[in-house]
Amino acid sequence: MRLIYILVFALSLLLAGAAVQKWGAAELRANFTGVAFITLIALPWLIAATMLFAWFGLSLRDDVAERKNTAALVALCGALAGVAFTYIGGNLGEGPSYWNNFYSVGLATIGFFGLWLVLEIVANVSISVAEERDLASGVRLGGLLLAMGLVLGRAVAGDWHSTEGTFHDFVHDGWPAGLLCVLAIPVEFADRPSRHRPFPSWLSAGLLPAVGYLVLAAGWLWWVGRWEGMGR
Amino acid sequence: MPSAACSNPKGIASSSPGLRGTSYPGITVGTSATLNGLRQGGLTIGEIAGANFLPEVQIALVRTCHDMTSRQEIFSAWAPDASLWSRWAKPVLFAHLDSALSQIPVRESAADLNWAPPPAEKAAFVLDLPGSEGVLNGIALATMGYRPVPLYNAIPLPYGQRLLDPLSNVSVAAVDLLPILSALRTGAAPLAQLNLPADAPPAFLLDANRRGTRKMIPDEFDNRSVSFTTDFPSGTFLYAQGIRQIILLQKATLEPQADLAHTLRRWQDAGLALRRARLDVAEPAQPFEIPKPLWYRAMFQRALAGLGLRRARGGGFGAWVPNSSAGG
Numbered sequence: 001m002r003l004i005y006i007l008v009f010a011l012s013l014l015l016a017g018a019a020v021q022k023w024g025a026a027e028l029r030a031n032f033t034g035v036a037f038i039t040l041i042a043l044p045w046l047i048a049a050t051m052l053f054a055w056f057g058l059s060l061r062d063d064v065a066e067r068k069n070t071a072a073l074v075a076l077c078g079a080l081a082g083v084a085f086t087y088i089g090g091n092l093g094e095g096p097s098y099w100n101n102f103y104s105v106g107l108a109t110i111g112f113f114g115l116w117l118v119l120e121i122v123a124n125v126s127i128s129v130a131e132e133r134d135l136a137s138g139v140r141l142g143g144l145l146l147a148m149g150l151v152l153g154r155a156v157a158g159d160w161h162s163t164e165g166t167f168h169d170f171v172h173d174g175w176p177a178g179l180l181c182v183l184a185i186p187v188e189f190a191d192r193p194s195r196h197r198p199f200p201s202w203l204s205a206g207l208l209p210a211v212g213y214l215v216l217a218a219g220w221l222w223w224v225g226r227w228e229g230m231g232r
Numbered sequence: 233m234p235s236a237a238c239s240n241p242k243g244i245a246s247s248s249p250g251l252r253g254t255s256y257p258g259i260t261v262g263t264s265a266t267l268n269g270l271r272q273g274g275l276t277i278g279e280i281a282g283a284n285f286l287p288e289v290q291i292a293l294v295r296t297c298h299d300m301t302s303r304q305e306i307f308s309a310w311a312p313d314a315s316l317w318s319r320w321a322k323p324v325l326f327a328h329l330d331s332a333l334s335q336i337p338v339r340e341s342a343a344d345l346n347w348a349p350p351p352a353e354k355a356a357f358v359l360d361l362p363g364s365e366g367v368l369n370g371i372a373l374a375t376m377g378y379r380p381v382p383l384y385n386a387i388p389l390p391y392g393q394r395l396l397d398p399l400s401n402v403s404v405a406a407v408d409l410l411p412i413l414s415a416l417r418t419g420a421a422p423l424a425q426l427n428l429p430a431d432a433p434p435a436f437l438l439d440a441n442r443r444g445t446r447k448m449i450p451d452e453f454d455n456r457s458v459s460f461t462t463d464f465p466s467g468t469f470l471y472a473q474g475i476r477q478i479i480l481l482q483k484a485t486l487e488p489q490a491d492l493a494h495t496l497r498r499w500q501d502a503g504l505a506l507r508r509a510r511l512d513v514a515e516p517a518q519p520f521e522i523p524k525p526l527w528y529r530a531m532f533q534r535a536l537a538g539l540g541l542r543r544a545r546g547g548g549f550g551a552w553v554p555n556s557s558a559g560g
Contacts, residue, residue: 057531066547067462068319120531127529131498132466195503198472 001073002065008077009046012084016042016091023092023157023230038091038101042084045105049083050076056116057126071129071138078142079116082149086112089153093229095160103163104156107170111152115181116145123188132193136206140191143210144184147217151177154220158227176220180213303329309420310382316473317381317434320465324548325384325409328391329417340365340411342372343511351377354474357435360482360492361511363408366437367415369481369511374423379432383464384412384439386457387550393453405453406444433475436464440482443489448553454542455550458491460534467502477505479517486510486520491537493525 017039020028028034050060053076063072090105119125128137155174160166191205200206303326311321340363349355357373359366359380370380388409389395397404444456470478478499480488486508488496500506500522509517527533542551 054535055532057534059534061543062460062534063462066322066324069462124529124531126531130462130534132468193466193468195468195471198468 001068001070002060004073005060005064005077005080008080009050012046012080013039013042016084016088019088020091025094042087045087045109046080046083049109050080052113053079056113056120057130059130063130067133069130069133069138071133071135074135074138075129075141075145078144078146082112082145082147082152083109085146085149085153086156087153089155089157092157093159093227100160100166104160104166104170107166108152108156108174111155111170111174111177112145112149115148115177119144119181119184119188123185123192125184125188125192128188128192134193134200135202136200136204137188137192139202139206140184140187140209143207144180144213147213148177148180150214150217151180151220154224154227157230159229173224176216180216183216184209184213303327306417306420309424310380310416312424314430315379315428316431317379317465320383320434320436320463321381322383322385322463322548324387324544324546325382325413326416327546328388328413330391340368342368345369345372345376347509347516348373348376348378348479351433353477354433355477355479356433356470356475358438358478358480358492358496359435360438360440360480360489362440362483364411364415365483365511366439367412367419370435370437371419371423373435374426374428377428377432378435379428380423380435380437382416382437383459384409384437384442385459385463385548386439386442386455387544387546387548388413388455389453397452404451406446406448406456407439407441409439409455412439431473434465438492440489443491450553450555452553453550454553455544456541457549458537458541459489459495460491460537461495461498462534464495467499467504470499470504471502475504477507480506480508481511481517482508483511486518488522490525493522494528494533496522497524497528 017035020038021035024035024038028038053060054062058072058076058079060076063069064076086108087105090103090108091101095101125137125141128134129141152170152174155170155172155177156166158169187209191200191209193200306329307321307323307326310326311318311323342365348357357378359369359373361369367380367382370378370382374380386407386409389405394404396402438459439457442457442459444454448454448456465473478496480492480496482488488508496506505519506522507517507519509515527536530536541549542553544550
């Protein structure tokens with residue numbers, strides 16, 4: 001099962017490299033080492049994120065490797081992909097320095113974990129995934145985290161102008177991620193395992209809301225359109 | 233009634249594992265001769281169950297003929313695919329059954345558990361007992377129709393390592409798991425013979441010594457462990473299977489350990505009734521309620537509980553404490 005996560009990890013790295021090669025700063029695209037550097041930095045970033053997931057109630061080692069919890073695997077894959085998209089978004093567009101990239105990536109990633117924290121505090125969603133081992137909860141959470149990552153990544157993509165400007169764009173274009181988080185709370189209370197419904201359907205209680213989150217995220221990405229500098 | 237008359241497949245059993253510094257003196261239980269060597273004496277679990285022993289008679293651990301030898305066979309006896317509870321059984325300790333030290337004799341015996349409710353009453357047990365006593369009493373409950381589910385999450389001292397420090401005479405490992413390992417090995421065959429139903433109510437087995445008793449120093453083997461809420465089925469799942477009460481069985485204390493308290497409180501919140509009893513006190517199990525432990529339901533509680541413990545590469549807990557002077 002851990003191999004699936006490793007596969008998602010590898011795909012995330014590849015996607016990061018391909019995105020920077022296509023839409024990164026011209027200086028990076030001019031030679032291979034720039035793209036390689038940004039892609040390599042993604043490696044420890046995603047590893048750190050994986051380690052941080054355990055503090056949010058989902059552990060790759062404890063839940064996936066040792067307990068063979070499929071629900072946790074799905075949720076963690078969604079989380080990893082979500083973080084990957086925040087990383088990718090922060091590296092798209094022109095900017096004078098690598099520190100601009102790191103600021104953008106950091107902003108989006110902090111937003112990502114901040115929203116996940118809110119979800120955990122209010123709805124304890126990790127309990128449904130790690131303890132109940134409920135596949136529907138895992139699919140739902142994975143879809144939500146991926147959707148939030150897409151929105152937040154898009155919010156920090158684009159040419160760098162200033163720290164204040166980046167923060168303004170992050171809030172202006174990233175607020176739907178917060179809306180997704182708020183929408184997810186009543187869904188969690190309604191769809192998580194209970195005495196009356198101990199084994200919710202992974203289709204109706206898992207895949208359906210997950211697809212809903214992703215459709216909302218995709219719709220927002222379509223609405224907000226291209227990021228500054230994407231056409232070059 | 234199954235017969236225990238069979239041979240030791242290797243002929244005469246050795247009197248000592250043959251390792252320096254070992255604290256295990258070797259086989260001393262009474263034996264008798266068979267065609268191929270010594271038969272290790274005692275009764276099978278089947279004979280014990282059929283004989284209807286009085287409560288004051290101690291039930292000794294027995295060896296049966298043609299004990300399972302492969303790790304997979306032994307683990308399958310403890311966690312058969314058909315059992316509803318097998319997905320929670322922890323395989324990490326079974327991976328070390330190849331060690332010769334897993335065949336040391338076990339001196340403890342099971343207690344009289346005739347007070348346990350019949351399986352039809354759908355109670356689940358948690359046996360938080362020291363060393364091999366959990367396994368022995370788990371097998372005793374198995375004769376009554378419960379499915380023992382081993383949740384031992386630590387690994388033993390690696391084979392070939394000195395068991396005691398020659399200078400201090402203190403055990404190198406934080407927790408002695410070898411009696412548990414041995415009891416799991418010898419209990420596998422009788423357990424398999426019981427042919428428990430797939431939905432037999434569970435008896436979860438924990439090692440009461442899992443958290444160790446001392447601070448570990450360099451070059452010692454730190455195999456302390458904790459139990460997590462994720463090691464057990466949720467209250468929702470138990471309730472869905474008809475389980476309505478949990479009986480905690482411990483020794484020398486009634487208070488549950490701090491790590492187990494989280495699980496018990498979860499079950500209490502799910503509407504399961506909690507009762508507790510002591511193995512060393514002849515009193516019926518008493519109902520109790522457990523207060524909220526520190527960091528209850530916090531998303532980081534598991535990560536926090538694992539801090540300071542050493543994880544084994546193949547899963548579970550157990551690793552050498554590094555020497556601080558080692559390395560650049």
